[in-house]
Amino acid sequence: MTAIILTAVFFSKSELFDPLLKLGGTTVLDRQVNTFRDAGVNDIVVVLNERTAELAPALAQAEIHWVIHDEGREGMISSLRAALAFLEAKTESFFLSCIEIPLVRRTTLRDIIRAYELSGKGVAYPTFFGERGFPILITVEHAEKLSRWNDSGELNAFLEQFDSDAINVKVSDENIFSYNDSQSTQEALIERWKNYHIPSSSECISLLTEKFAVNEELMAHSRKVANLAVTIARALNTKGYGLNLKLIEAAGLLHDIARGKPDHASIAASLLREIDYPAVAEIVEAHMNPMVSQSEQIGERDVVCFADKLVQGNCVVPLETRFQRRLDHYADDPKARAAIEKKLSNAKRLRRRIETALGEPIESSFYGFTI
Numbered sequence: 001m002t003a004i005i006l007t008a009v010f011f012s013k014s015e016l017f018d019p020l021l022k023l024g025g026t027t028v029l030d031r032q033v034n035t036f037r038d039a040g041v042n043d044i045v046v047v048l049n050e051r052t053a054e055l056a057p058a059l060a061q062a063e064i065h066w067v068i069h070d071e072g073r074e075g076m077i078s079s080l081r082a083a084l085a086f087l088e089a090k091t092e093s094f095f096l097s098c099i100e101i102p103l104v105r106r107t108t109l110r111d112i113i114r115a116y117e118l119s120g121k122g123v124a125y126p127t128f129f130g131e132r133g134f135p136i137l138i139t140v141e142h143a144e145k146l147s148r149w150n151d152s153g154e155l156n157a158f159l160e161q162f163d164s165d166a167i168n169v170k171v172s173d174e175n176i177f178s179y180n181d182s183q184s185t186q187e188a189l190i191e192r193w194k195n196y197h198i199p200s201s202s203e204c205i206s207l208l209t210e211k212f213a214v215n216e217e218l219m220a221h222s223r224k225v226a227n228l229a230v231t232i233a234r235a236l237n238t239k240g241y242g243l244n245l246k247l248i249e250a251a252g253l254l255h256d257i258a259r260g261k262p263d264h265a266s267i268a269a270s271l272l273r274e275i276d277y278p279a280v281a282e283i284v285e286a287h288m289n290p291m292v293s294q295s296e297q298i299g300e301r302d303v304v305c306f307a308d309k310l311v312q313g314n315c316v317v318p319l320e321t322r323f324q325r326r327l328d329h330y331a332d333d334p335k336a337r338a339a340i341e342k343k344l345s346n347a348k349r350l351r352r353r354i355e356t357a358l359g360e361p362i363e364s365s366f367y368g369f370t371i
Helices: 028-038 053-061 076-084 106-119 140-148 155-165 183-194 201-211 216-237 245-254 264-274 278-285 300-309 319-329 334-358
Strands: 002-006 043-048 065-068 093-098 123-128 136-139 166-170
Touching: 002 028, 002 076, 028 043, 028 093, 028 106, 043 053, 043 076, 053 065, 076 093, 076 140, 076 155, 093 106, 093 140, 106 123, 106 136, 106 166, 123 155, 136 140, 140 155, 155 166, 201 216, 201 245, 216 245, 216 300, 216 334, 245 278, 245 300, 264 278, 278 300, 300 319, 300 334, 319 334
Parallel strands: 002 043, 002 093, 043 065, 123 166
Antiparallel strands: 093 136, 123 136
């Protein structure tokens, strides 16, 4: 399997997209190459143009095939033809990607490969909420027909003839869409990179509905916890705390993805680490046990844990009400009651820490959430 990365493509009239743009000290091209390799795709062909030709020596040193093609304005078809000449004879399929999507996740690539191999289809499109994106995985058999293709330079027109042999692969990755080639979208790309290891709210909803298939009741609970946690965090941030609201929202939405299973917090954390969200996993793993100490500053983990303790179903309730239900359920089990009472005691300590930081009690109409 090979990956073809096009840098000689223009998605709009603007030419402001910088192929040498660095994210975390690495160019967008290097980042995409590394992601493919992490996903097990080691044979890579890069199509350069005159603006990116200076990358050729570095690509050669990294054992990456490259070709300079100055007709990128004619569309993807022209650039793709140039790249196909460098495919090894043994290549059966290839990813078609472009420089404008450097943040596609390696787990997304693995999902596409797995679905493609299981389906027996000739084309695999990643989709996010039903919309197709990149990279596209294509059988070489279809690509060979390019030599006889005389239509426009639009890739979509060429691939449409293979729709009956295509599969749509649902992925929870909004990075499959091009950031396009304008300055404003480059700024958006840089901003997205800052929180790359945190799924966006849309990605979280996709994970909940499509990957983990939670029911409506759990979805409502998760949304409520996330909204309350973010509200509390915003209030704390006005008091000087630097809490990451995106991290808190993601952890709030995903904290119960394994509910119903023994030790569901640990299982959920493992699932999140498998899809490369370690920071979210750390919070989710601890959300059952409020354990803030007097020497520690209130962090994202504490806020999500506390918000969860205030939500029963999809309703915000007093802390004691939330715990009383479990105490009544285990009325005849002293050991279980002792464990619940310990958690309640820790939650009360956490409440005092938050109230002290905020300078007001929580048991009032708290920032729009009636408790």
